[in-house]
Amino acid sequence: MELMKAANIVKDYMVGEVAVRALNGLSFTIDPASFVSFVGPSGSGKTTLLNLIGCLDKPTGGTLTVAGTDVAALSRKEGAAFRGENIGFIFQDFNLLPVLTVYENIEYPLLMVQSLPANEREERVMKLLDAVGMLEQENKYPDQISGGQKQRVAVARALVTKPRLVLADEPTANLDHKTAYMVIELMKRMRDEFSTTFIFSTHDPKIVGEAEIIYTLEDGQITGREEKGGGNCG
């Protein structure tokens, strides 16, 4: 079964009395363990779409099903619970907590949304620290590491609750090209290792080539879909 299905999603924002249409009838499905990008210029609707998928906002029309759940029908509280259980987030500006170490930043979602015995918690954090290559930095604070390292920590933090889906809204916008490329490659490796679906947005055509399925967004509509060959069957 598909991991998510969007059917004719519409999203309007009210600006005073006027409805501004940000998404204008999007339909697509995404399979489990996919590595998907939405690419489009500023204002094309990327953030709006990821906010809907992440249950941070609701569509004005159409249906959106994530992991078999009609997310538009969830109450605010149900949406938050659904998010905590199923979705990890990576942000453009990293959003690490400055007073917590690298280790503690990765551990943080486990303390917030899942109750695990301390030894299991430690095991999970250590495994992810290792997976993203940050074991040696575990006691450092965010202001002591580079932008690329911060985003690696954020990737680990997004995965620590074992979500089905990780959403990354322009995760490379604040990184130089080489570092951006490395962060996307890391996300892809994490998809391979944990079979977590990754959906990221970007306006950078160079980065988008790393995705396996690429949707082009323009003015709130999907204007293209490209699937890369070389099939990853595992």
Ligand SMILES: Nc1ncnc2c1ncn2[C@@H]1O[C@H](COP(=O)(O)OP(=O)(O)O)[C@@H](O)[C@H]1O
């Ligand atoms: N909170 C809001 N209120 C009104 N209009 C908005 C709001 N957020 C986004 N928009 C509009 O919706 C469209 C899509 O925006 P957005 O999803 O932020 O695009 P992107 O992330 O691709 O830059 C734009 O025209 C933007 O101005």
Ligand SMILES: [Mg+2]
């Ligand atoms: Mg945006």
